[in-house]
Amino acid sequence: MANTFNAVDLIASESLRIFSNELYFLKNMNTDYQSKFQMEVEDHRTGPTVRIQKPARRTVRQGWTRSPQDFTEESTSLTIDTVRGDDMNIPEAELALLVQDPESNMAGFSKRFLQTRMTTLANSIDAEQFAKMYVLVGNAVGTPGQTPNTWGPYGDAMQKLDENLCPAADRMVIINPAARNKTADAFKGLALQQLSEKALSRAYLGSIADFDVFMSQNVPNHTVxxxxxxxxxxxxxxxxxxxxxxxxxxxxxxxxxxxxxxxxxxxxxxxxxxxxxxxxxxxxxxxxxxxxxxxxxxxxxxxxxxxxxxxxxxxxxxxxxxxxxxxxxxxxTLYAQNLAYHKDAFTVAFAKLSSPKVSVESSTKTFENISMRYMRGYDIANAQLVDRIDVFLGSNALYREWACRIFGA
Structure with a gap:
């Protein structure tokens, strides 16, 4: 039994590792409110909602006459409301090998039964969240119908963020493959930069001006x-x-x-x-x-x-x-929506799902503020082992003025 539960923990950890590495948009969003959702959430429940206060804006008095202002804070909310997952019937022979020696056999098991599942799940969620967020952004630069091919559109996006008082640190831009190809000259020399933690990501192209640059096939399109x-x-x-x-x-x-x-x-x-x-x-x-x-x-x-x-x-x-x-x-007309933004433009949180109070093996893991639950059981009706992987998340715009769409073709 000890080996069985060890295998479940290892599968959960390995699944989360792959899933996290395949996220590009969500991993570059604010996760400061993750701690508000650390309580375990049961299945089939709408997750909690957190109200997020934003700094109040003020005007400056001119002259000696006192002119009091009301203190009115803006706010937004973050609700855990999106469930996504992957389910599979597991070959008993493969699982038996994993249970016998989980650590030695995990690499092979992961390649055959986890890699494609987690890559597909991560990209699906990333694309879905990207599409959800870009329509909340009202700043736009670039020429609709023309793929960015010079520094110009990126500089214009940087100006938009500056004019909206966006902090200079933690800025990034995510571009689609066409923009990556067309702006190759603008990004010359990026490979010469010192290797950083970000550069370990296949999507990371380097830094230019204030932006860390990433490429993603999940950049959405917008039809006017x-x-x-x-x-x-x-x-x-x-x-x-x-x-x-x-x-x-x-x-x-x-x-x-x-x-x-x-x-x-x-x-x-x-x-x-x-x-x-x-x-x-x-x-x-x-x-x-x-x-x-x-x-x-x-x-x-x-x-x-x-x-x-x-x-x-x-x-x-x-x-x-x-x-x-x-x-x-x-x-x-349809146009690509490359996106320049500050990390705090958007926020995301993952709920920690509880283990069901029935006879199934379950493990919930959290890594870099991303939580995932893996469960495994036996289908007596069809005499086969089954598993499921669940993530439960919520997202919203936080400081949407700190984002800018870069129109492409």
């Missing part, structure tokens, strides 16, 4: 909404998290998709601390799919909100009536 017409702001002086527009094609049809980005003529971004106006238009993110009515009217949910004064000011002024709206990209 159908659009149509000549969209304009409908009524001036609008503020808040929605924008009333008109000028779309006069037909009830889908126009904008979640993740689309647009600018408004005359509405500029400001420095969050000083409120000084930048020279670039504020980019607004569409946060939900939306259609126009039969007259071409449409109200879009947007981020950031249009705020023209106070501690949380986002723009220099509210849009004028009939101000032109310009959507990034061409209607119904």
């Amino acid at each position: 909404g159908p659009l149509g017409g000549t969209p304009l702001v409908n009524t001036g002086s609008q503020v808040g998290s929605s924008l009333v527009t008109d000028g779309w094609t006069a037909a009830a049809a889908s126009r904008l998709k979640k993740g689309d980005i647009f600018t408004i003529a005359g509405v500029y971004q400001v420095n969050y601390q000083t409120k000084a106006q930048y020279s670039s238009l504020q980019q607004f993110l569409v946060t939900a799919d939306v259609s126009s009515d039969g007259s071409g009217n449409l109200t879009a949910a947007i981020f950031p909100s249009i705020i023209t004064s106070g501690a949380t000011q986002t723009v220099n002024a509210s849009p004028a009536d009939n101000a032109a709206i310009t959507v990034v990209g061409t209607a119904a």
